[in-house]
Each structure stands twice: as structure tokens, then as C-alpha cells.
Amino acid sequence: MDIEAYISSGIIESYVLGVASEEEVSILNCIRKNNSAVDQAIAEAEKMLEDLAEIQAVGMPMALKEKIWNRLQDENLVANDNQPELLPTTQTLSKDDSIQQQTSSAEEEPKQAVPIRSYNWAIAASILFVLSAGANLFFYQQQKESSEMLAAANNELHSKKAMLATLQDKWDLVENPAIKTISLKGIETKPDLHALVYWDQQSKAVFLSLEHMPAAPKGKQYQLWAMVDGQPVSAGVFPLDAKTQMASKMLDVAKAQAFAITLEDEGGKDAPTLTELCVMGSI
Template sequence: MDIKEYISSGIIEAYVLNLASEEEVSVLMCISKHNSEVQQAILEAQETLEDFATVQAMSPPAELKSIIWDEISDQTNHPVAPIKKAEELIPQSPLPSSVRKFSALNWSIAASILLALSIGANIYFQNKITTNQNLLEQSVSKQESTQKALMSLEEKWAMLQDPAIKTITLAGVEQHPKLKAHVFWNTSTRDVYLSLENLPPAPEGMQYQLWAIVDGKPVNAGVFPLDHTDQITSMNQIPKAQAFAITLETKGGNPTPNLSQLYVMGNT
């Protein structure tokens, strides 16, 4: 997990503002126990919120205190007068200008806090949406790759079941002992199909080329497409051959094989 990316995701702000889910809080607490960066980020977020509340804090205006004490004094000096209701202790209309300013400022502070909460929540949920989209794209890509692999296996299985098709395994030569490829050769139609199996991708400007060894001489059986290395590919028709081999040639293929770049070979 990239800790810096996790910290910038907005989850800590959501936690401090009490917007995170129980599962997210549990994960955050677990990570913070073992990571000082996350612990520090939580403390800084909490301090930022506390500083904001402290800066915006304001004492009630002095006029409001005087009004209440005047009412209390009046009740003390005139005990026989009817006792006023609580709501009558503060003048109903109009309030002093300082009181009105105090009320307006309270609304401004509340609006600022709501705005901060909204921004934090928007950042958090936007990051979650982006993460989910990335996961979905990865899942689709993986599914497509799996589907291609399955189709390739089905195609190989069908060829193995065809009695007219001969399967030739091309084993790695001394320089490449672990490499392997398969040639599926239809001796009736002369069609040739090639599967590279575990051969690595061809380097830039290079391409794999299949050769049929006919009466001791190499015959070009075609180049393997650069963008289909994980699939079975139809090659040139070959009427007869004693062996097949694969070399790495310049892009587009060559009329004669570069034997120093011989990768795999197999007899029919």
C-alpha cells in the first residue's frame, strides 16, 4: 500500500469529520498503529479542525448581559409585579445591532463548517469513485485476458483431437533450454499453425520466423505476428518437412535464417 496516496485519499479527513464508515475507521486504526506517518496525519487533521473552531469562537456581546441584569434588577425592585415569562426577559423586537451581528456571525460560522464538511466528503467520495473505476477496468482487462487464454486452449484441444493434424513440439536449443513452441501441421491440407508457448516477446524491431526443414534446407514458413504472441497463428502451407525451427529475425522476416538466433527446433 502507498501510504502517501492513502493519506491524500481523504479518508483521514472523513474520519476526523465523523463521515467514515465503521469498516474504514477499523482499517485506518489498524494502519495507524503500525505507521507513524498516518498517526501524524490524523493529529494534524484534528488540530486543524480545533484551530478552525477556536479562531471562529466568539463571546456573547456585552449588551445582552446588561439586558438580562436590568430585567433581574427590575424584578427585585418591584416584587409585587407579575413575574415575567422567560421569553419576555429578552426584548422581542428589535434586537440591538451587536446582537443581530452576533446571530449573523453564528450563521456564517455554521455555513463555513458545513462547507468544510462538504469539501472533505466530496474529496473522499471522488477518490472512492476513482478507485472503484480503476478496479473495474482491471477486472475487465483480466477477464478479457482469461477469455483469450481459454479460446486458445479450446483451439489447441480441437487440433489435438483431429487425426489429420500432427503436433510437433519444438524444444529450446542449448542457449534457450527452457523455451518451447508447438507446430500443428495438417498433413492433408498442408496447413501449418504455430503456438509460441513460453517464448518471450520479440524485442523492438525483431520478429519470430518459422522455418520448415525440407531435404536439409530451410524453407520460410512465415513470420509470427507481433500482436498475437499468446494465440495460435496460421502460418505458410508446408507440403512436407523433416523438422521445424524458429529463429529471431529482423521485423518482416528474412529469406535465410540467422542460425545464431535459433531458439527452438523439433523433428516431425
């Protein structure tokens, strides 16, 4: 099929206006899956109607906000707040408990296993010694396994906690009204890249999360720049040990009209290497 002709046939316009027939829609859905040009043309047309809706916005009566919220509550469509998301933690805790129980019974049993009442004490003692040594070895092994399990459980707890903290940090940023979020989009040759800058308008603190950027190659590091009256000012390098999606704290920025990221040698530079520009976004 000639894709150019298909795109210019007017089908995409019919589709986004909601007037294409069912058959046309199913053909289009099939083609867009396999053809990025069609997919992109649809996205562009949709974006245009989004822009139109934005510009043609009409102020909603103030009272409606509460009215709708009340209706959602009445219809039980609202999540219970304060549901603590502690699932991983409780699981790990209960594992810890059982491990502790095992350990304590392991210490008690050898004591019980040494009765002194025997007329042939020498044989009994030797047998008991062998038994006790065997039991000790067995329980020692078991305890070792238990501690390994405990260590593994602790590790898991730590990584879950770190993950939760990352999400929590980002969530706090998103919810903080003083934070301005600036979306940094990939430049022409790297359209897929995307990063977010969270800029606290009160404390001037800047946080960066690399939403969709490849890991920096060895010896390189991403560096954030604030454009201040046309001059790039470094806002620090993105920590090498940080996970890309983590919102990492960068240097404070008092004033800026735009942000950009370049890929620099480890440690960063005083001035950006413009050929290594990855993403940028203005405020």
C-alpha cells in the first residue's frame, strides 16, 4: 500500500473527528501498529485537537468541582485515603519472626538432649557425645542457613524501601505546589529522550529525573544546565550511582529561562559541549 497516498486520503482527519466508519477504523488501527508514519500523523492530528480544546476552553462554574467530587464519593468511586502501602515490609517482618523462632528452639534442644541418668555412663556418654556433636553440627548448619535467609530478607527489605522512597520522593515533588515541573524533550536527532526537572520556586532547589534516557556510557555523565539570560550555568552532574528515574537533587538555581542536559566527561565541564546536547525544555 502507498502510505503517502493513504495518509493524504483524508482518513486520518475523519478518524480523529470521530466520523470514520468502523471498517475504516479497524483498517487504520491495523496500519498504525505497523507503520510509524501513520501512527505519527494520527498523533499529530490528535494533538492538534487537544490544542484546540485547550484554546477553546470554557471556565467551569466553581461549584461543580465540589459537586462532582461529592458524587464520586456517593458512588463509592473514591479510594480510602491513608491506606498504608506496607505490604513488602510486613511480609519481610513476618519472615524475620519465624527465623527468630527457629533460632531459639535450635539453642534449647541440645540441652534437653543430654540426660545424665545411665548406669553404663561411659558408653552412654560417648554415644551422647556423638549425638550431640551431630546435633550441634546440624543445628549449626540450620542456623547458618537461617542467617543467610535473614540477610537475604533484609536485603530485599532495603531494596524495596529504597524503591518506595524513590517513588515517595517523586510523589512529594509532584504534590508540592511550589514545585514547577519542566519537561525536557529530546532534540531533533534524539526525539525519544525525555527528562523532568522539578524546580522548587521557594527554596530554589532543583531535582532531576531521567525519565527516558539511556544509561551514560563509561567515563561519561549527564550534566544539567540552566539557561540564565542566554548563558548556560551548570546545575551539576547527575549522580553516577543514582537510578535514572530517581529524582536526584542538583545544584540550586535562582533564575532560569530554560534547562538542558548534555553528556559530558565524568565530573562535568564548566561550559556545555553543544554537540552533546540531549534534551532541553523552556519554562
